Amino acid sequence: xxxxxxxxxxxxxxxxxxxxxxxxxxxxxxxxxxxxxxxxxxxxxxxxxxxxxxxxxxxxxxxxxxxxxxxxxxxxxxxxxxxxxxxxxxxxxxx
Numbered sequence: 001x002x003x004x005x006x007x008x009x010x011x012x013x014x015x016x017x018x019x020x021x022x023x024x025x026x027x028x029x030x031x032x033x034x035x036x037x038x039x040x041x042x043x044x045x046x047x048x049x050x051x052x053x054x055x056x057x058x059x060x061x062x063x064x065x066x067x068x069x070x071x072x073x074x075x076x077x078x079x080x081x082x083x084x085x086x087x088x089x090x091x092x093x094x095x
Contacts, residue, residue, distance in 0.1 A: 032065060034078060042068065045082040053093045063089050 033039035050060045
């Protein structure tokens with residue numbers, strides 16, 4: 001299925017929806033976390049990573065946020081991001 005780039009479609013109630021490719025519809029770079037709930041999920045994952053790898057949070061947090069910034073724009077389901085980011089960071093830490 002191809003993306004409808006920069007095309008508009010009228011809905012039955014008269015509103016117009018614009019379609020853009022997913023990578024263009026991603027959150028801005030400064031918005032690493034979508035909302036407070038998502039921030040809590042990621043903070044919990046960072047804390048668990050720090051505990052299980054015996055690394056300080058000051059080491060784990062920048063690595064986690066770097067990987068999150070790489071994966072977030074392409075993610076369709078944001079709920080799974082803490083799992084995938086944690087796996088990658090754990091691999092980077094060699095644990």
